[in-house]
Amino acid sequence: MAKELVHADRASKEMVKRAAEQEQETVWDRYEKMQPQCGFGNMGICCRICSMGPCRIDPFGEGTQTGICGANADTIVARNLIRMIAGGAAAHSDHGRDIAHTLLMAATDPNSDYEIKDPVKLRKVAEVYDIAIKGRDDKEIAVDLARACLAEFGKSEGEVTMASTAPEARQKVWRDLGVFPRAVDREIVEIMHRTHIGVDCDYKNLIRHGMRASLADGWGGSMVATEVSDILFGSPNPLRSCANLGVLKEDTVNLIVHGHEPTFSDVLALVSQKQELIDKAKAAGAAGGLTVGGICCTANEILMRHGFPVIGSFLQQELAIMTGAVELMVVDVQCIMPSLSELSMAYHTKLITISPKAKIPGAEHIEFKEDKAVEIATQIIELSIENFANRKKKDVYIPDDKEDMVAGFTTESVFQFLGGKYRGTYRPLNDGIISGRLRGAAGVVGCSNPNIDFEEGHIKMVKELLANDVLVVTTGCNAVSCGKHGLLRPEAAMKYAGKGLQEICETVGIPPVLHLGSCVDNSRILRVLANIVAEGGLGEDISDLPGAGAAPEWMSEKAVSIGFYFVASGVYTIIGHPLPVEGSEAVMKYITDEIEEEVGGKWAFELDPVKAAHKMIDHIDKKRQALKLKPPMYEQAYPFAV
Numbered sequence: 349m350a351k352e353l354v355h356a357d358r359a360s361k362e363m364v365k366r367a368a369e370q371e372q373e374t375v376w377d378r379y380e381k382m383q384p385q386c387g388f389g390n391m392g393i394c395c396r397i398c399s400m401g402p403c404r405i406d407p408f409g410e411g412t413q414t415g416i417c418g419a420n421a422d423t424i425v426a427r428n429l430i431r432m433i434a435g436g437a438a439a440h441s442d443h444g445r446d447i448a449h450t451l452l453m454a455a456t457d458p459n460s461d462y463e464i465k466d467p468v469k470l471r472k473v474a475e476v477y478d479i480a481i482k483g484r485d486d487k488e489i490a491v492d493l494a495r496a497c498l499a500e501f502g503k504s505e506g507e508v509t510m511a512s513t514a515p516e517a518r519q520k521v522w523r524d525l526g527v528f529p530r531a532v533d534r535e536i537v538e539i540m541h542r543t544h545i546g547v548d549c550d551y552k553n554l555i556r557h558g559m560r561a562s563l564a565d566g567w568g569g570s571m572v573a574t575e576v577s578d579i580l581f582g583s584p585n586p587l588r589s590c591a592n593l594g595v596l597k598e599d600t601v602n603l604i605v606h607g608h609e610p611t612f613s614d615v616l617a618l619v620s621q622k623q624e625l626i627d628k629a630k631a632a633g634a635a636g637g638l639t640v641g642g643i644c645c646t647a648n649e650i651l652m653r654h655g656f657p658v659i660g661s662f663l664q665q666e667l668a669i670m671t672g673a674v675e676l677m678v679v680d681v682q683c684i685m686p687s688l689s690e691l692s693m694a695y696h697t698k699l700i701t702i703s704p705k706a707k708i709p710g711a712e713h714i715e716f717k718e719d720k721a722v723e724i725a726t727q728i729i730e731l732s733i734e735n736f737a738n739r740k741k742k743d744v745y746i747p748d749d750k751e752d753m754v755a756g757f758t759t760e761s762v763f764q765f766l767g768g769k770y771r772g773t774y775r776p777l778n779d780g781i782i783s784g785r786l787r788g789a790a791g792v793v794g795c796s797n798p799n800i801d802f803e804e805g806h807i808k809m810v811k812e813l814l815a816n817d818v819l820v821v822t823t824g825c826n827a828v829s830c831g832k833h834g835l836l837r838p839e840a841a842m843k844y845a846g847k848g849l850q851e852i853c854e855t856v857g858i859p860p861v862l863h864l865g866s867c868v869d870n871s872r873i874l875r876v877l878a879n880i881v882a883e884g885g886l887g888e889d890i891s892d893l894p895g896a897g898a899a900p901e902w903m904s905e906k907a908v909s910i911g912f913y914f915v916a917s918g919v920y921t922i923i924g925h926p927l928p929v930e931g932s933e934a935v936m937k938y939i940t941d942e943i944e945e946e947v948g949g950k951w952a953f954e955l956d957p958v959k960a961a962h963k964m965i966d967h968i969d970k971k972r973q974a975l976k977l978k979p980p981m982y983e984q985a986y987p988f989a990v
C-alpha cells in the first residue's frame with residue numbers, strides 16, 4: 349500500500365491516499381516494491397561496459413577487488429559517474445540544439461510560426477559569437493547566430509564560445525587544469541571513448557574530463573538553450589500565477605503539457621488562448637472553457653513566459669492523471685514516466701507523444717514539426733476538447749489546493765529589480781551581501797525522488813536558508829515545490845525570512861525565493877554569479893562568493909551534470925542522497941575534498957535538509973571571512989570575529 353507522504357503539499361498527500369483507495373499504482377509503490385535496491389549499483393561498483401563482465405567489486409574488501417579486465421573500484425566508480433554526466437549533458441544540450449534549429453527556421457522560413465521576440469537579447473548573444481550586428485536586421489543576425497550555435501555543438505576545433513563569458517579568473521582555473529570545454533558533442537563522445545574497456549583508468553583523469561563535459565553543458569548546451577529560448581519566445585519577466593493540482597477545473601477542458609522543450613508548448617500555450625477554441629470547449633460542455641497547465645520543466649517554461657499555471661512537479665505526473673479530470677497530456681522529452689501509458693488508460697486521459705526521440709508504447713504519436721507548429725497545437729487542443737465527453741464524473745477528484753506565486757526572474761530582471769529600474773546594476777545586491785544584510789545566496793534546484801519524503805528536502809532546506817538571511821534562487825522541480833508551499837510569494841519574506849532578507853525583499857518587492865526557470869536555466873544562475881563577480885567587491889572568481897548550491901532530492905543524470913558544472917565553476921554543492929560513488933574511498937575523497945584545491949568548489953552529501961542548509965551557511969560564512977566582510981547584520985552568533 350502507498351506510503352503516506354508527510355511533508356508534501358496537501359494535494360499530493362490527498363491524491364496518494366486516493367491512489368491507494370483506487371488501487372492505482374504510483375511511483376512510491378514501485379519504489380517500495382523495488383526494496384532492497386542493489387547495493388552494488390548504489391555504490392557504483394558494478395560494471396557492464398564489456399562482455400567479459402558484468403563485474404562487481406566486493407564492497408567489504410574481502411572478495412574480488414577488480415573486474416575481469418583488472419579495473420578496480422576507483423576506475424569503475426569514476427567511469428560510471430562520468431557516464432551519468434554524459435547522459436545529463438546530452439539531454440540538456442540536445443534540447444539546446446533543437447532550439448537553435450528552431451531559431452534558424454524562424455529566421456529563414458517566411459511562413460514560420462515562430463518569430464524573434466527579444467531582439468535586444470539577440471544582439472547581446474550575437475556579440476558573444478562575434479557576429480556583426482550594426483545595420484543588420486533581426487533575421488540576418490538570427491541566421492548567423494543560429495548557424496553559429498548549431499556549429500558549436502559538434503565542432504572539432506576551438507572552445508565553447510559562451511564559456512568566454514565566465515569570469516577571467518575562472519577561465520584560467522579551467523585552462524590550468526586542462527578542463528576548458530571545447531565542444532559539447534566532443535566532450536560527450538570523449539566520455540564514451542575514455543570509459544570504453546581498456547582506455548582511461550585513472551579516476552582523477554576520468555572525473556576531470558567529466559567536469560569538462562559538464563562545463564560544456566552548463567556554459568554551452570544549456571546556456572544556448574536558455575539564451576535562444578529567450579530570443580525566440582521572449583525573455584521572461586516577473587509575473588503572477590499559481591501552482592498545484594487544484595489548478596485543474598471541473599468545468600473546463602484540462603490539457604497538460606509535460607516535458608522540457610518550449611518549442612511546442614510555447615505555441616500550444618498561445619494557441620489555447622484563441623477565442624474560437626475556447627468557444628469550442630464551451631460548446632462541448634465545458635462551461636469554463638479551457639485550462640492549460642504544465643508539469644516538470646515545460647511547466648516552468650510556459651509559466652515564466654506567459655503566466656500559465658503549474659500543475660505539478662516530476663512526482664505529481666501520475667497524480668495529475670488520477671484526478672480523472674485531465675482530457676489530454678502531451679509530452680515531449682525527459683522526465684516522463686513510462687507508467688503514464690497504462691495509467692492514462694485506466695482513466696479517460698489521452699496521452700500523446702510528439703517527439704521522434706521519445707515514443708511510449710500505448711500512447712498516440714503525433715509528430716511535431718516546427719513548420720506546422722500552430723496546426724499541430726490546434727489539432728491537439730481539439731483532441732482534448734473532443735475527449736471531454738469521455739470524462740467520467742465518478743472518477744473526478746480534484747484536490748482543492750493551489751498556491752499563488754511570482755515567477756519569471758532572469759539574469760537581467762534580477763538585475764533590474766535589485767538594481768532599481770534606472771540603474772541596471774548588481775550593486776545593491778553586492779552591497780547587500782557586503783553590508784551583511786544578506787548573508788549570502790544559494791541556488792536550490794533539482795528533482796524529487798521517492799527515496800526521500802516528497803518535498804521534505806526542498807522545503808525544509810529553503811526555509812532554513814531564508815531564516816538565516818540567505819537569498820534563494822531556484823529552478824526545475826524545486827521551484828515548483830517552492831511555489832506550491834507559498835515560498836514564491838513576496839509575503840513569504842515576512843513569514844520565513846530573517847530580518848536582513850526581509851528588509852531587502854520589502855524594499856525591492858521580491859519574494860525571498862526567486863524562480864529563475866527550468867533546469868536548463870541553471871545557466872541563468874551561472875550568469876548571475878558571473879555578474880556578481882563583475883560588479884566587484886566580492887572577490888575575483890565565483891569560488892570567492894558567499895554562496896552555495898543544492899539539489900536535496902535529486903534523481904536524474906541531468907542533475908549530476910548540473911552539480912558537476914557548479915562544482916567546476918567554483919560552487920560548494922550539496923545533495924541529499926550521495927552520488928553512486930561510495931564504493932570507492934578515493935573517488936569519494938576526491939570529489940568531496942581534494943577537488944576544491946583544483947576548482948574551488950566541491951561536492952557534499954547530506955540527507956538531513958536542515959543540516960545540509962547549515963553546511964551551506966557554514967560555507968557561506970567561510971567565504972565571508974575570507975573576503976573580510978562584516979558579520980551578518982542580524983546574526984549574533986557569528987562564528988568569527990572581524
Ligand code: NFS
Binds near residue numbers: 645662794823826
Ligand atoms: Ni530537472 Fe526538469 Fe524535474 Fe529533475 Fe526532471 S523536470 S530538467 S531533471 S525531475 S528537476
Ligand code: SF4
Binds near residue numbers: 417
Ligand atoms: Fe568487467 Fe572490465 Fe568489462 Fe567492466 S570493462 S565489465 S570491469 S571486464
